[in-house]
Amino acid sequence: MKKLNCFPGLVKYQNFYFLLIFLLNFYSCHNKQLSSNNQILYWSSNNTYEIEFSRAVVKEWNRLNPDQRVKFQPVPEGQSSEEVILAAVVGKTTPDIYSNMWQGDVEAYADAGVLVALDTLPGFLEFLNLRCDSQTIAEVTSRDGHIYQIPWKINPIMLISNVNMMKKIGFVTPPVTYSEFLKAGESFKKDIDGDGYVDQWVGYSEVMVRWWQRFFDFYPLYLAASHGAPLVRNNKILFDNIFAVNVFKFLQILYERNYFSKERLSARQDVFLSGVIATRFTGPWEIMHAENFKPEGFEYEFSPVPVPDEFKGEPYTYCDPKNIVIFNTCKDPKIAWEFLKMLTTKEKDLLFLEMTNQLPRRQNIAEDPFFENYFNRNPKMLPFARQAKFVKGTDTSPVLKEIFDIISQEYEACVVYSKKSPEQAIADAAKAARLIVY
Amino acid sequence: MINKNKMTPYIMVSPYIIHFLAFIAFPVIFSFILMFHRWNIISPMQYIGLGNFDHLFQDRLFFKAILNTIIFLVIHIPLQIIVALFFAEMLNQKLKLRGFYRAAFFLPVVVSGVVVTYMWQQLYGYDTGVLNRLLVWLGLGKVGWLLDPKVAMPSIAIMATWKNVGLYIVLFLVGLQSVPQQYYEAADLEGASHWQKFRHITLPMINPTFFMVVVLSTIGGFSLFIEPYIMTDGGPLNSTLSAVLYIYREGFFFYHMGYATTLGFFFALLILAVVVIQRKFVEREI
Numbered sequence: 001m002k003k004l005n006c007f008p009g010l011v012k013y014q015n016f017y018f019l020l021i022f023l024l025n026f027y028s029c030h031n032k033q034l035s036s037n038n039q040i041l042y043w044s045s046n047n048t049y050e051i052e053f054s055r056a057v058v059k060e061w062n063r064l065n066p067d068q069r070v071k072f073q074p075v076p077e078g079q080s081s082e083e084v085i086l087a088a089v090v091g092k093t094t095p096d097i098y099s100n101m102w103q104g105d106v107e108a109y110a111d112a113g114v115l116v117a118l119d120t121l122p123g124f125l126e127f128l129n130l131r132c133d134s135q136t137i138a139e140v141t142s143r144d145g146h147i148y149q150i151p152w153k154i155n156p157i158m159l160i161s162n163v164n165m166m167k168k169i170g171f172v173t174p175p176v177t178y179s180e181f182l183k184a185g186e187s188f189k190k191d192i193d194g195d196g197y198v199d200q201w202v203g204y205s206e207v208m209v210r211w212w213q214r215f216f217d218f219y220p221l222y223l224a225a226s227h228g229a230p231l232v233r234n235n236k237i238l239f240d241n242i243f244a245v246n247v248f249k250f251l252q253i254l255y256e257r258n259y260f261s262k263e264r265l266s267a268r269q270d271v272f273l274s275g276v277i278a279t280r281f282t283g284p285w286e287i288m289h290a291e292n293f294k295p296e297g298f299e300y301e302f303s304p305v306p307v308p309d310e311f312k313g314e315p316y317t318y319c320d321p322k323n324i325v326i327f328n329t330c331k332d333p334k335i336a337w338e339f340l341k342m343l344t345t346k347e348k349d350l351l352f353l354e355m356t357n358q359l360p361r362r363q364n365i366a367e368d369p370f371f372e373n374y375f376n377r378n379p380k381m382l383p384f385a386r387q388a389k390f391v392k393g394t395d396t397s398p399v400l401k402e403i404f405d406i407i408s409q410e411y412e413a414c415v416v417y418s419k420k421s422p423e424q425a426i427a428d429a430a431k432a433a434r435l436i437v438y
Numbered sequence: 439m440i441n442k443n444k445m446t447p448y449i450m451v452s453p454y455i456i457h458f459l460a461f462i463a464f465p466v467i468f469s470f471i472l473m474f475h476r477w478n479i480i481s482p483m484q485y486i487g488l489g490n491f492d493h494l495f496q497d498r499l500f501f502k503a504i505l506n507t508i509i510f511l512v513i514h515i516p517l518q519i520i521v522a523l524f525f526a527e528m529l530n531q532k533l534k535l536r537g538f539y540r541a542a543f544f545l546p547v548v549v550s551g552v553v554v555t556y557m558w559q560q561l562y563g564y565d566t567g568v569l570n571r572l573l574v575w576l577g578l579g580k581v582g583w584l585l586d587p588k589v590a591m592p593s594i595a596i597m598a599t600w601k602n603v604g605l606y607i608v609l610f611l612v613g614l615q616s617v618p619q620q621y622y623e624a625a626d627l628e629g630a631s632h633w634q635k636f637r638h639i640t641l642p643m644i645n646p647t648f649f650m651v652v653v654l655s656t657i658g659g660f661s662l663f664i665e666p667y668i669m670t671d672g673g674p675l676n677s678t679l680s681a682v683l684y685i686y687r688e689g690f691f692f693y694h695m696g697y698a699t700t701l702g703f704f705f706a707l708l709i710l711a712v713v714v715i716q717r718k719f720v721e722r723e724i
Binding site: 083086089090108109111112114195196197199207208209210211261262263264268401402405409412413416417419 | 478479480481559563564565566574580582584585587670671672673674675676690691692693
């Protein structure tokens, strides 16, 4: 019987096809991102304004250094840039330089040995001492004594207030202490539509238990109350203290008395600009948003987050720091470092501020005459620049996320649902956190 | 020398073999290895023996997540079966616009789960949600659909039932239409009531469909994820934390890959056990 051959071409060149399939499979799995001609590959955040800034600096660098070119691209799109970086580390497709690394992630990457210790590069420590104060340098120093990151940009968390609404309830200036804030809460709470339920609150904070939400309520308040005390240091849990308990107490009252809404308001039209709430904890990104979408006559101002009544001094806050790192896949860290020196000069910091409205993490920026003109033209940014002297990033711990998750679980039970006393909740959180630190 | 024609079948099946090895065999074997390791993706794997299992049996939150999932199933499966069977019976009658109703009931099934979840989140809103506005208009109090720990999981179960019931209506409809009419005619001659016909003819005859619906609902229910992930993130007070959401958190929020794999393995065994028990129980009972 004659054999039926439907694919004579396939049989004839079968070895070739077989090889082709395997090569394609092999190549598709081998997606190592090679910088052509040994160029330095630089990823920035994918924020539009930062892309423009980075592109401008890279263009200038390449003009001045045609033999040591830098190739720029924003971090590829993903659910979050953190996930993209993690995938790149796993796939060994990291860029040489990345300038949007959340400070809290650095320790885990340093532990994994995927970052270049920048303090081993010539002139780095002198550069860092000029740029940052000793507190910031201590904050970015890893547990092994090395420094793997350049403190680059911050977005301090402050209190934004609706000026006109606060005036209506007797607050010419924003509330400063817990008592003042609670008083504002009582005065502002209102049932607008007369259905017997409150629908106007003094503030709002996302009630979801996701760990990073606590960077926008508990943590800034804790830093403010404690003059910037750490949560964890040298594998020791330190937040089992009166400051944390008082912050939980304060926030618990806000929910108990219905000064803060328990409902998720984030899915609605902007509740601050529409007057449903009078304040919220936020960063400088709010300025551009408010300027674009605020109704006519709407006025707002920024002030430090509330502090305990007996508090004295300047309140700290969380600054959401994003830093620059060099991955150890970089073939020439010295050239990368030369490029970074240019990226972080005072002139470029001013350009960054102008183009992105984000603060460079540079000491005394509010007082430096070099930046004066910018702040005169952008007075809403000045409170953030002044606050920048009293900010903290994250503590150095490879289990920071887990610690924040534990705090967040207790936060929900105590602050939002009053199932526990603040003392018990903080003690339980500290106990659980002590089991996981290493 | 190998006959060239002998190679052809291997080339033809090679896409599947490559797919099988890369996406099924390798992950299964790798997961098995992972269960005995601590691994955060970026650092080298660290062998910890049975450490992950030890952690699992002390992990109260995981068992709470399993309990939550079971609560969801206990509400969702009977509700889904009753609603689906009821509407399938209705649509099996000679109705005007029957085609329209069939399409309408099936529509939520083809709508993205994320879209449905966001839509229901608006309905369930405490202050601005349609349901609470309706309750207030009727002179009743507001319900914390997604805020009250006792109500949140039933709320999600109702939403999941609404989303999926169309599929089960279609399945039951197919089952109902395959029941021979002679049985009903004979029962009519004997003077059987509508309930008697349903209990003694319809239910036994659609037993295979019934079993399939129970198994599909159970497996679907065990994989509860999108709804709590978007609507509540497992809250309030972990009352909607499903097992899959917890495993996801462990794996992709905290990168405890070894532990997440162990949880996944344990959970898969649990599902298998439930389905086996269901199979025996359901097939005998009806």
